[in-house]
Amino acid sequence: QKEVEQDPGPLSVPEGAIVSLNCTYSNSAFQYFMWYRQYSRKGPELLMYTYSSGNKEDGRFTAQVDKSSKYISLFIRDSQPSDSATYLCAPAGGTSYGKLTFGQGTILTVHP
Amino acid sequence: DTAVSQTPKYLVTQMGNDKSIKCEQNLGHDTMYWYKQDSKKFLKIMFSYNNKELIINETVPNRFSPKSPDKAHLNLHINSLELGDSAVYFCASSQDQVAGPYEQYFGPGTRLTVT
Numbered sequence: 001q002k003e004v005e006q007d008p009g010p011l012s013v014p015e016g017a018i019v020s021l022n023c024t025y026s027n028s029a030f031q032y033f034m035w036y037r038q039y040s041r042k043g044p045e046l047l048m049y050t051y052s053s054g055n056k057e058d059g060r061f062t063a064q065v066d067k068s069s070k071y072i073s074l075f076i077r078d079s080q081p082s083d084s085a086t087y088l089c090a091p092a093g094g095t096s097y098g099k100l101t102f103g104q105g106t107i108l109t110v111h112p
Numbered sequence: 113d114t115a116v117s118q119t120p121k122y123l124v125t126q127m128g129n130d131k132s133i134k135c136e137q138n139l140g141h142d143t144m145y146w147y148k149q150d151s152k153k154f155l156k157i158m159f160s161y162n163n164k165e166l167i168i169n170e171t172v173p174n175r176f177s178p179k180s181p182d183k184a185h186l187n188l189h190i191n192s193l194e195l196g197d198s199a200v201y202f203c204a205s206s207q208d209q210v211a212g213p214y215e216q217y218f219g220p221g222t223r224l225t226v227t
Contacts, residue, residue, distance in 0.1 A: 008153070032213050043116075043202055043218035044155065051213065086153055092214040098143055098206060099168055100214055102155040 003027055006089055006103025015112050019076040021087050023103045026070065029094025030101075033065045035074050036088040038105065044088055047074075079110045115139050116219035118203050124225045125193055133188045133222045135203030143167075144186040145204040145216065146178060155202070161186055162208065193226045200224070 006023045013019055032051055036044035050056045053067040064073040072089050086107050090100040116137045125131055137144060145168075146158040160168035161180040175191045186203060203219040 034214060036218075038153075041221075043204075043220050045218065046215055049213055049215070088155060090214075098145075098160060098162075098214055098216075099157055100216060101157075105153045105155070107153075 001026060004089065004091060004101050004103040006106055008104045008106060010107040010109060012109045012111065013079055015079060015081060015110055017079050017110070019079050019083070019108060019110075021074040021076075021089075021106050021108070023072040023089035023091075024070055025072065025091050025101075027091070027094065027101070028067075028070070030091035031093030032091065033063065033072050034090040034092060034100060035061075035063055036090060036102075038086045038088060040085075047087075076108075079108075081110050081112055084109045116203055116205055116217050118201075118219040118222050120222060121220065122223050122225075124227065126227055127193055127195060129193050130189070130191045131193060131224070132190070133201055133203075133224075135186045135188070135219060137184055137203075137205040137217070137219075139205055139217060141205040141217075142183060142208045143206045144180065144183075145206075146186065146188050147202040147204060147218075149200045149202060149221070151199070159186075159188075190224075195226050198224055198226045 004025045034049040035047040037047045038044040050063045060077045062075040086105040088105040089103040143162045145160045149155045159178040164180045200221045204216040206216040
């Protein structure tokens with residue numbers, strides 16, 4: 001079993017839809033839960049992160065963590081064509097020194 | 113002003129050759145990383161340096177050797193290239209990462225193709 005599992009999709013939605021992206025993880029020592037966005041042929045860029053369990057909102061994006069079930073979610077409201085990218089979850093923490101363990105990434109396409 | 117830069121952007125070479133990829137960051141960060149992203153987009157850490165000291169060394173063939181001449185630079189040298197080394201290699205940097213959060217800033221990537 002991989003340490004971080006993420007459905008690779010691809011996921012195709014119409015503009016304006018609510019998108020739900022999800023990851024599961026196995027390492028209970030993870031404390032920070034990062035979301036990166038990667039456009040085609042570009043490097044990943046940090047979108048947002050949460051610490052421990054709970055929700056965090058940033059504009060149209062909401063990150064949610066449930067540590068009891070080891071489940072991470074990213075919701076995108078009112079999705080736009082510019083949101084089309086690969087979304088990577090990356091939990092971190094515990095004894096790993098700065099090590100991010102990435103999920104496989106979910107390819108999202110938002111069509112007009 | 114590019115925060116994390118890599119050269120070259122594309123690298124096409126033959127099996128058995130030796131090649132290097134260079135990375136520079138102008139963010140004043142203490143920690144730098146090398147990641148490998150395979151054809152399925154799976155991004156996996158290879159190495160991490162903090163203040164020129166190797167702190168993460170994942171299970172990577174010893175044909176791969178990182179070198180950090182100073183805090184702002186981390187280079188990756190690959191000996192005896194193999195077909196399986198074809199991938200996109202990303203450099204990243206961050207502040208000192210003892211306690212988090214783990215905000216890492218990535219370069220644009222070097223697309224390596226071994227023929």
